[in-house]
Amino acid sequence: xxxxxxxxxxxxxxxxxxxxxxxxxxxxxxxxxxxxxxxxxxxxxxxxxxxxxxxxxxxxxxxxxxxxxxxxxxxxxxxxxxxxxxxxxxxxxxxxxxxxxxxxxxxxxxxxxxxxxxxxxxxxxxxxxxxxxxxxxxx
Numbered sequence: 001x002x003x004x005x006x007x008x009x010x011x012x013x014x015x016x017x018x019x020x021x022x023x024x025x026x027x028x029x030x031x032x033x034x035x036x037x038x039x040x041x042x043x044x045x046x047x048x049x050x051x052x053x054x055x056x057x058x059x060x061x062x063x064x065x066x067x068x069x070x071x072x073x074x075x076x077x078x079x080x081x082x083x084x085x086x087x088x089x090x091x092x093x094x095x096x097x098x099x100x101x102x103x104x105x106x107x108x109x110x111x112x113x114x115x116x117x118x119x120x121x122x123x124x125x126x127x128x129x130x131x132x133x134x135x136x137x138x139x
Contacts, residue, residue, distance in 0.1 A: 001116070022113060026093070029091070052075055052078050055078075062075055
């Protein structure tokens, strides 16, 4: 599979960052001792934050989302942890995504690479795209 990033996306969002993690022959267990330790570390680090408004990463992403009339869910999640909520244990794959979001204060999506056909192009929306969410709802 070839992965490309369009010139239009890079011109519009020159500071955009993209990461990929590929897992093959992966058994998705309910939990992992390693991930549970990571969660506790994240809980401790986030609870030391006095005010999320002081976090540069959250402010940058929040400003971006507000341009589209949206809130930034990572800010809500960080504040929930600061207030004492724990990161739930759902499955190793979902927990890895959530832990990564909390470590980097950015939204991360997961996709089944086996269901992708052809090459992958990262670009800006044209407005007519459709996709299926993890809860199988069409959007």
